Amino acid sequence: MVNVLLPVTTIWCREIIRFYRQRSRLLSAIAQPLVFWILIGSGLSASFQPSGKSEETTYIEYFYPGIVVLVLLFTAVFATISVVNERREGFLQGVLIAPVARWKVVLGQALGGTTLALFQGVLLLFLAPLIGIRFGLTSLCLTLGVMVILAFGLTNLGLIIAWRMDSTQGFHAIMNLILIPIWLLSGAFFPSDGAPSWLAWVMKLNPLTYGVAAFRKSLYFDTATTNGYIPTWEFSILVISMFCILTYMGATFTASAKTV
Amino acid sequence: MNNKITVENLTHSYGTRCALDDISFTVSRGEIFCLLGPNGSGKTTLFKILSTLMKPTYGSVDILGFDLNTKTKDIRKLLGVVFQHPGLDIKLTVTENLRHHGHLYGLKGKILKHRIFELLERFGISDRSQDIVEELSGGLRRRVEIAKAMLHSPSVLLLDEPSSGLDVGSRRQLSDQLNMLATTENILILLTTHHLDEADLSTRVGMLDSGRLVTIGTPDELKDTIAGDVVLIETTNGDTLSQAIAESFEVSQKITDNYIHIECQQGHEFVKEVVAAFPNEIQSVRVGKASLEDVFIKLTGNPFV
Numbered sequence: 001m002v003n004v005l006l007p008v009t010t011i012w013c014r015e016i017i018r019f020y021r022q023r024s025r026l027l028s029a030i031a032q033p034l035v036f037w038i039l040i041g042s043g044l045s046a047s048f049q050p051s052g053k054s055e056e057t058t059y060i061e062y063f064y065p066g067i068v069v070l071v072l073l074f075t076a077v078f079a080t081i082s083v084v085n086e087r088r089e090g091f092l093q094g095v096l097i098a099p100v101a102r103w104k105v106v107l108g109q110a111l112g113g114t115t116l117a118l119f120q121g122v123l124l125l126f127l128a129p130l131i132g133i134r135f136g137l138t139s140l141c142l143t144l145g146v147m148v149i150l151a152f153g154l155t156n157l158g159l160i161i162a163w164r165m166d167s168t169q170g171f172h173a174i175m176n177l178i179l180i181p182i183w184l185l186s187g188a189f190f191p192s193d194g195a196p197s198w199l200a201w202v203m204k205l206n207p208l209t210y211g212v213a214a215f216r217k218s219l220y221f222d223t224a225t226t227n228g229y230i231p232t233w234e235f236s237i238l239v240i241s242m243f244c245i246l247t248y249m250g251a252t253f254t255a256s257a258k259t260v
Numbered sequence: 261m262n263n264k265i266t267v268e269n270l271t272h273s274y275g276t277r278c279a280l281d282d283i284s285f286t287v288s289r290g291e292i293f294c295l296l297g298p299n300g301s302g303k304t305t306l307f308k309i310l311s312t313l314m315k316p317t318y319g320s321v322d323i324l325g326f327d328l329n330t331k332t333k334d335i336r337k338l339l340g341v342v343f344q345h346p347g348l349d350i351k352l353t354v355t356e357n358l359r360h361h362g363h364l365y366g367l368k369g370k371i372l373k374h375r376i377f378e379l380l381e382r383f384g385i386s387d388r389s390q391d392i393v394e395e396l397s398g399g400l401r402r403r404v405e406i407a408k409a410m411l412h413s414p415s416v417l418l419l420d421e422p423s424s425g426l427d428v429g430s431r432r433q434l435s436d437q438l439n440m441l442a443t444t445e446n447i448l449i450l451l452t453t454h455h456l457d458e459a460d461l462s463t464r465v466g467m468l469d470s471g472r473l474v475t476i477g478t479p480d481e482l483k484d485t486i487a488g489d490v491v492l493i494e495t496t497n498g499d500t501l502s503q504a505i506a507e508s509f510e511v512s513q514k515i516t517d518n519y520i521h522i523e524c525q526q527g528h529e530f531v532k533e534v535v536a537a538f539p540n541e542i543q544s545v546r547v548g549k550a551s552l553e554d555v556f557i558k559l560t561g562n563p564f565v
Contacts, residue, residue, distance in 0.1 A: 003366055006363050006366065006368060007364050009364060010360045010363035011360075011361075013360075014349065014356075014360050017351070017352060017356065018349070018351050018352070021351045021352075021392075022351060037443075054428070059335075086349075088345060089345035089346060090345075090346065090347065090348070090349060090350075091347065091348065091349035091352075091357075091360070093345070094341070094347045094361060094364070094408070095346045095364060096312050096313060097312050097313060097336055097339065097341055098336060098361075098364040098365060099333050099336040099337045099364075099365065100364050196456065249455050
C-alpha cells in the first residue's frame with residue numbers, strides 16, 4: 001500500500017514545495033478575485049435587488065461565495081498550467097518515463113492543486129465575518145468539505161486542458177473562452193431567477209452552478225437564512241461529486257493518451 | 261534478460277515525413293554507443309522511441325531481453341534517461357529532485373538517503389546538495405541530471421545531446437564520468453550528439469543522416485575507410501575547380517557549399533601541386549588526417565551541420 005501511494009504522495013509534495021518557493025505568483029490568484037469582489041460588489045450593491053430574497057442580503061454578500069469559487073478556479077489553473085511546459089522541459093519528462101501508472105501521476109497532481117486551492121480558499125473564509133456571515137462548526141466543516149470536492153474537480157478540469165495543450169497561450173485562451181464563462185454563469189455573479197429563460201437553462205446545465213449552490217448552502221447551514229436557490233443541497237453535492245469523478249477520469253485518460 | 265539492445269528495421273514517420281528509415285543495430289553492455297548526426301537526422305526521434313516516450317511506426321526494439329512494445333514497464337525500470345532539455349525541477353534543491361525521483365522508482369527511507377549521498381559524492385556535488393537547482397551552472401546541472409538518472413541503478417543509460425550547452429572542461433568531465441560508468445559498472449550507454457569530438461570518445465559510432473543509419477563502427481574503423489589524408493580547399497567556384505582538379509589529378513572529391521573535400525595518399529605533396537596549378541581559384545587550403553566529419557561527408561555527400 002505504501003509503495004502504491006509513494007509516487008502519488010511524492011508528486012503531491014512537490015506541488016506544495018513549488019508553491020512555497022513561489023508564493024507571490026500563486027497568491028496573485030487571490031488578489032484579482034478580491035479586487036473584483038470589492039469593486040463589483042460595492043458598485044452593484046445599490047442596484048442589486050434579488051427577487052423574493054430577504055432584503056438584508058447585500059450584493060457584496062451575495063457575491064462572496066462566487067468569489068471563493070473563483071479563487072479555487074484560479075488556483076487550480078495556476079497549479080496545473082505548469083504541466084504544459086514541464087512535460088517538455090522539466091520534472092515531468094522524468095515522470096513520463098518512470099514506471100508509474102498515469103492515474104497515480106494525475107492523482108498526485110490533483111491532490112497538490114486541491115491542497116493549494118483549499119489553502120487559498122481558507123484564507124478567504126477569514127473575511128466572511130467582515131460581511132456579517134457567521135457560521136458554526138457544522139457549517140464550517142460542510143463548507144470545507146464542499147471546497148475540497150470543488151477544488152479537486154476544478155484542478156482535474158485544469159489538468160485535462162493542460163495535458164492536452166502544447167502551449168500556455170492555448171491554456172489562457174481556453175481559460176478566457178470557457179472557464180471564465182462557466183464561472184460567470186454559475187450563479188456566482190447573478191442569480192438565475194432574474195435571467196432570461198435560455199440563460200437560466202444554460203445555468204441549470206452548468207455543473208459549477210451546483211458547486212456555487214452547495215457552497216452557499218453550506219455557508220448558511222447553521223443560520224436558517226435561505227436565499228432561494230433552485231438546486232437542493234443534496235442534489236448539488238451529488239452533481240459536484242459526479243463532476244469530480246468524471247474530471248479525474250478524464251484527466252487520467254488524457255494523460256495516458258499523451259506521450260510527450 | 262540479456263546484455264544487449266537490439267534494434268531491427270526500425271521505421272518511424274510523422275504523417276508522410278519519414279523520420280527513421282529501416283534502422284538496425286545492436287549495442288552491448290559496457291559500450292558507449294554514440295548516435296552521431298546533424299540536426300534533423302532522426303536522432304531525437306530514435307531517442308524518444310528508446311526511452312519509451314513514443315511507439316515506432318514499424319520495427320522492433322529489444323532492450324536487455326524485453327520487447328519495447330509489450331514490456332514497457334519492465335523496460336522503464338531498467339532505463340536511466342538524461343533528456344536534452346533539462347529534466348530537473350529548478351525550484352527544488354538538488355536533494356529534493358533526487359528524492360522525488362527515487363520515490364517514483366520505489367526507493368525510500370534509509371536506502372534512498374544512502375543512495376543519494378553516494379551519487380552526490382561520486383559526481384562531486386555533495387557540497388551543493390542543499391542548493392536550489394536554479395542557482396547551479398549548466399555543467400553542475402548536467403551532473404545532477406546524470407546522478408538523478410543513475411539513482412535507481414539502471415542497466416542502460418540514455419543521453420540525448422548531453423554535452424550541449426557545456427564548456428570544454430565540463431564536456432571532458434562528462435565523458436570521463438560516462439567512461440567510468442561503462443567500464444566499472446558495465447552499464448550500456450547510448451548517447452546522441454552532433455559534436456564530432458564527443459563521438460570520437462565513444463566505443464562505437466552510428467552515423468545518422470536523414471533518418472538512415474549510414475554506417476556503424478569504432479571511430480578508428482570509420483576513419484580507416486578514408487585512405488591517407490583529407491585536403492580541404494576553400495573556393496568561390498567549387499564546381500569548375502573540382503572539374504579542373506579531376507582532369508589533372510586522380511583523387512576522389514566531394515563538394516559542400518564553398519569547400520571541396522579531397523581524399524589523397526600524400527596530402528602535403530598534393531597541396532603543393534594543386535596550389536601551383538590553380539593559384540587564383542583557391543582561397544584557403546587545409547590538410548589533415550581523416551576525421552569523422554570527413555567520413556560523414558564521404559558517405560552522404562552532405563555537409564555535417
